[in-house]
Amino acid sequence: MLPLAAAVLSVSASLLASTGAMAQDANQATTQATAPAKNIVLVHGAWVDGSGWKPVYDILKKDGYNVSIVQEPLSSLEDDVAATKRVLALQNGPTILVAHSYGGSVITEAGVAPNVVGLVYVAAHAPAVGEDESTLGKGMPSYTSKQPGAIVKTDDGYTYLNPADFPKDFAADLPHDEAVFEAHSQILTAAKVFSTPMTVAAWQTKPSWGIVAADDLIINPDLERWYYARAHSHTTVLKGASHSVYETRPKEVAAVIEDAAKHAQG
Incomplete structure (x- = not known):
């Protein structure tokens, strides 16, 4: 009987150890699946560069995120998508892809990258x-x-926002001196980027978050609402915000990005 009892105890211990290991593996897998994404990639829109993201960048960095900013050439949608994918390829692990303005078209294409969650x-x-x-x-x-006359087109097919209109149209809630500087440091943007149709749409297969700038003059806020409703995005409306919302309301914008980082894989 003693050898039999010992054998039973041995088998029971093995089963318990095996069950414990399986539970530990399952817990680790669950933790990995629900862990916040720590990589954030920020994409700017037309006529500006990535420096406008600095207020949001500073908050995200302080909160422990690995933040990268794409500098797009704004020469074609294909070139801008390629520039974004190049930065995405440098990320180690799950990544949240963020965009402002025309950059939304860029991340709609580039967001199909497997590390974008x-x-x-x-x-x-x-x-x-197709749109x-x-x-x-x-x-x-x-x-x-x-x-x-607000949007001017050059002879070789590039566009810019009339510097006289830029402060009130693009950045009404930005300090005037900063808005004037941005007006005179624009990156001329190929007109064709605005009319190039999408070949993929990452928001159809990946969770999305959307911020409506309620006083936006560059993109109709109702169009922003329509986009986000169609994509079933988690939507935040920031009253009084201009198109420069990413510069003027960095705390609210960073909070939405961090919410996405915490819940995109949940």
């Missing part, structure tokens, strides 16, 4: 496959698009 649209476009933001914008025109 969530998308954040900040006063941004989010077209579907382009220029055509969609005509359906819900913005204040700026109806303003004669």
Whole structure:
């Protein structure tokens, strides 16, 4: 009987150890699946560069995130997507991809990268496959698009926002001196980026968050709402915010990005 009892105890101990190991593995897998994404990639829009993200960057860095900023050439949608994918490839682990304005079209394409677990649209476009933001914008025109002479096109097909209109249209809630500087440091943007249709739409397969800038004059706030409703995005409306919401309301914008980082994999 003693050898039999010892054998039973041995088998029981083995089963318990095996069960314990399986539970530990399951807990580790669950923790990995629900752990916050620590990588954030920020994408700017037309006419500006990545430096406008600095207020948001500073908050995210302070909160422990690994933050990278894409500097797009703004020469074509393909070039801007490639620049974004290049930065995404440098990330180690799950990543939240964030964009402002035209950058929304860029992340809609680039966001299909396997390490992207969530998308954040900040006063941004989010077209579907076959759509382009220029055509969609005509359906819900913005204040700026109806303003004669506000958007200027060069002879070689690049665009910029009239410096006289830039402060009130793009950055009404930014300190005036900063808005004037941005108006005179614009990156001329190829007109074709606005009319290039999407070939993929990452928001159709990945969770998304959207910020509506309620006083946006560059993109109609109703178009932003429509985009986010269609994508079933977690939507935040920031009253009084201009198109420069990512610069003027960094705490609220960073909070939405961190919410995405915490819940995109949940």
